[in-house]
Amino acid sequence: xxxxxxxxxxxxxxxxxxxxxxxxxxxxxxxxxxxxxxxxxxxxxxxxxxxxxxxxxxxxxxxxxxxxxxxxxxxxxxxxxxxxxxxxxxxxxxxxxxxxxxxxxxxxxxxxxxxxxxxxxxxxxxxxxxxxxxxxxxxxxxxxxxxxxxxxxxxxxxxxxxxxxxxxxxxxxxxxxxxxxxxxxxxxxxxxxxxxxxxxxxxxxxxxxxxxxxxxxxxxxxxxxxxxxxxxxxxxxxxxxxxxxxxxxxx
Amino acid sequence: xxxxxxxxxxxxxxxxxxxxxxxxxxxxxxxxxxxxxxxxxxxxxxxxxxxxxxxxxxxxxxxxxxxxxxxxxxxxxxxxxxxxxxxxxxxxxxxxxxxxxxxxxxxxxxxxxxxxxxxxxxxxxxxxxxxxxxxxxxxxxxxxxxxxxxxxxxxxxxxxxxxxxxxxxxxxxxxxxxxxxxxxxxxxxxxxxxxxxxxxxxxxxxxxxxxxxxxxxxxxxxxxxxxxxxxxxxxxxxxxxxxxxxxxxxxxxxxxxxxxxxxxxxxxxxxxxxxxxxxxxxxxxxxxxxxxxxxxxxxxxxxxxxxxxxxxxxxxxxxxxxxxxxxxxxxxxxxxxxxxxxxxxxxxxxxxxxxxxxxxxxxxxxxxxxxxxxxxxxxxxxxxxxxxxxxxxxxxxxxxxxxxxxxxxxxxxxxxxxxxxxxxxxxxxxxxxxxxxxxxxxxxxxxxxxxxxxx
Ligand code: SF4
Numbered sequence: 010x011x012x013x014x015x016x017x018x019x020x021x022x023x024x025x026x027x028x029x030x031x032x033x034x035x036x037x038x039x040x041x042x043x044x045x046x047x048x049x050x051x052x053x054x055x056x057x058x059x060x061x062x063x064x065x066x067x068x069x070x071x072x073x074x075x076x077x078x079x080x081x082x083x084x085x086x087x088x089x090x091x092x093x094x095x096x097x098x099x100x101x102x103x104x105x106x107x108x109x110x111x112x113x114x115x116x117x118x119x120x121x122x123x124x125x126x127x128x129x130x131x132x133x134x135x136x137x138x139x140x141x142x143x144x145x146x147x148x149x150x151x152x153x154x155x156x157x158x159x160x161x162x163x164x165x166x167x168x169x170x171x172x173x174x175x176x177x178x179x180x181x182x183x184x185x186x187x188x189x190x191x192x193x194x195x196x197x198x199x200x201x202x203x204x205x206x207x208x209x210x211x212x213x214x215x216x217x218x219x220x221x222x223x224x225x226x227x228x229x230x231x232x233x234x235x236x237x238x239x240x241x242x243x244x245x246x247x248x249x250x251x252x253x254x255x256x257x258x259x260x
Numbered sequence: 261x262x263x264x265x266x267x268x269x270x271x272x273x274x275x276x277x278x279x280x281x282x283x284x285x286x287x288x289x290x291x292x293x294x295x296x297x298x299x300x301x302x303x304x305x306x307x308x309x310x311x312x313x314x315x316x317x318x319x320x321x322x323x324x325x326x327x328x329x330x331x332x333x334x335x336x337x338x339x340x341x342x343x344x345x346x347x348x349x350x351x352x353x354x355x356x357x358x359x360x361x362x363x364x365x366x367x368x369x370x371x372x373x374x375x376x377x378x379x380x381x382x383x384x385x386x387x388x389x390x391x392x393x394x395x396x397x398x399x400x401x402x403x404x405x406x407x408x409x410x411x412x413x414x415x416x417x418x419x420x421x422x423x424x425x426x427x428x429x430x431x432x433x434x435x436x437x438x439x440x441x442x443x444x445x446x447x448x449x450x451x452x453x454x455x456x457x458x459x460x461x462x463x464x465x466x467x468x469x470x471x472x473x474x475x476x477x478x479x480x481x482x483x484x485x486x487x488x489x490x491x492x493x494x495x496x497x498x499x500x501x502x503x504x505x506x507x508x509x510x511x512x513x514x515x516x517x518x519x520x521x522x523x524x525x526x527x528x529x530x531x532x533x534x535x536x537x538x539x540x541x542x543x544x545x546x547x548x549x550x551x552x553x554x555x556x557x558x559x560x561x562x563x564x565x566x567x568x569x570x571x572x573x574x575x576x577x578x579x580x581x582x583x584x585x586x587x588x589x590x591x592x593x594x595x596x597x598x599x600x601x602x603x604x605x606x607x608x609x610x611x612x613x614x615x616x617x618x619x620x621x622x623x624x625x626x627x628x629x630x631x632x633x634x635x636x637x638x639x640x641x642x643x644x645x646x647x648x649x650x651x652x653x654x655x656x657x658x659x660x661x662x663x664x665x666x667x668x669x670x671x672x673x674x675x676x677x678x679x680x681x682x683x684x685x686x687x688x689x690x691x692x693x694x695x696x697x698x699x700x701x702x703x704x705x706x707x708x709x710x711x712x713x714x715x
Contacts, residue, residue, distance in 0.1 A: 121611040122621040145304040149359045176289040177296045225361050231271040233307035236516045242310025
């Protein structure tokens with residue numbers, strides 16, 4: 010293996026594309042210092058040697074399957090989740106993790122004090138926490154029978170939220186729009202779709218809907234005990250960045 | 261009265277009940293139904309007092325024929341009364357649920373006409389939700405003391421969690437403050453729910469589709485600081501409830517003075533939040549850390565030292581058992597170290613399989629060493645700059661948060677045995693700064709609840 014200090018792989022931004030980077034690095038006997046998408050690529054730096062890696066489903070499948078076979082089944086889930094995180098340069102961490110996994114096998118998951126493993130575990134935990142938060146903080150407003158919610162998450166939580174809400178409201182029609190990543194999940198009783206979405210404009214809400222907003226605000230306010238007033242604690246559990254999209258805080 | 265006004269009144273009257281978790285049962289969604297439950301529970305918002313909002317917590321009605329002294333809904337109090345119609349409440353719940361405001365419903369009630377009549381109205385609302393609206397989300401119900409067994413049975417098949425609030429930690433207190441309630445009226449339904457859950461478990465082995473009875477188990481609530489009951493009494497009671505009644509949770513509610521009564525803390529005393537906080541910490545030690553109530557407090561020292569958390573307290577009294585060696589100590593021993601929680605202990609056990617741990621390594625794992633460093637060694641070494649002497653240890657243990665919550669913390673001069681006794685009496689019973697009422701006479705032989713009541 011050749012450790013090339015200025016080799017950068019460019020891929021299409023999909024998990025399969027990333028797995029192909031791993032595949033190519035083994036076939037070509039070279040180790041990239043960075044793996045990034047076209048959008049992130051920008052102007053190549055001086056002395057940087059960029060390689061465009063084509064996505065090939067068969068190659069991606071081989072690597073994906075090898076993660077289960079040579080490392081562990083949990084490692085597959087772990088890689089899929091790591092790919093959704095907002096960890097800067099997550100690809101190179103994931104790449105190193107897979108290499109270490111081939112070397113150490115299942116026990117790579119226990120190497121909590123290793124910088125690569127540690128960073129990924131932290132990022133995945135952060136993703137799960139954010140997704141769990143949104144399971145509670147997502148607010149649907151109903152427009153003519155369609156439930157709509159907008160969020161601005163740091164991580165790509167939509168796939169996780171999609172599973173949760175599809176399970177919870179199987180017979181409803183709902184849409185969750187992720188502004189940060191310009192994505193949306195659309196669910197109808199017939200099926201669920203994850204799609205790119207660059208803009209969402211909504212009609213004004215009707216009186217029946219307004220009434221529920223008022224009822225909810227009333228409940229949210231009344232349930233607090235004044236003698237225990239503790240806005241700091243409230244903010245710790247529910248940081249301000251979530252408030253903008255929550256019905257109880259709309260003016 | 262419109263629904264908005266009713267909601268305001270019946271929420272305000274329900275807010276002192278602290279339990280609001282939606283935990284304990286994993287139930288996947290189903291085609292044709294609305295809702296699912298998640299074992300860990302989900303918080304949907306946080307109120308201005310920092311408490312989690314998970315369920316629509318309301319009373320069916322705030323009318324009550326009883327006259328419990330500590331309660332805002334007692335019959336002798338002059339306040340506006342109202343009641344939800346069963347369908348009104350069902351509509352509100354399903355509509356909040358579809359907008360993802362809540363995980364479900366937490367329904368309690370004052371006693372309207374009679375316990376049975378009240379339970380019937382609650383059952384009616386929940387039946388509309390479950391059958392007509394196919395609601396598959398979380399429901400927690402407070403059983404009404406004194407309700408008939410058959411109603412408790414019926415309710416148990418509709419809800420996820422059912423609980424009976426004990427409220428007062430001893431029979432004496434109950435007799436004084438809630439004379440119309442008897443220990444029997446509280447403990448009988450608890451026994452019934454426990455028996456129902458056990459019977460249901462064996463039914464489920466035989467018939468996989470047998471309807472589930474209270475699948476998320478039962479919980480209860482104790483009011484803290486309204487009576488002279490000691491922490492020892494409260495914690496041994498909790499321990500007994502976990503063991504004998506298989507309770508999932510015992511909740512503690514710091515008494516907020518709402519009533520002017522010579523038997524109760526004065527209206528000007530603050531709710532004993534620090535004591536409540538320490539009791540929750542002690543409760544965690546009982547449930548997840550393998551502690552017994554008597555290790556935390558005993559008959560000789562019946563109240564906790566609130567200046568410091570109960571695990572640190574225990575460790576300080578058992579310095580001879582420390583330091584422990586991180587690379588070898590068992591999981592159970594690791595859990596006894598102040599600052600090492602369940603998550604950290606698990607990570608340590610996992611990480612030491614592949615490498616030998618140093619303090620640097622522990623930090624990388626995310627173990628908070630602020631307290632732990634006084635109690636552990638890594639490869640036989642103590643952490644840099646640590647001197648293990650009772651006074652240095654003590655200073656190292658007090659967090660900024662602890663100091664802030666202490667009523668009269670004077671930083672350096674304070675020793676952990678020094679519990680200031682600031683009387684804040686202005687009518688009602690005088691309470692010390694920590695929210696303890698003075699014990700009158702000897703409480704040694706005060707009557708405790710008798711366990712083992714069978715039905
Ligand atoms: S029975 Fe319940 S609602 Fe009625 S006064 Fe007693 S505690 Fe309050």
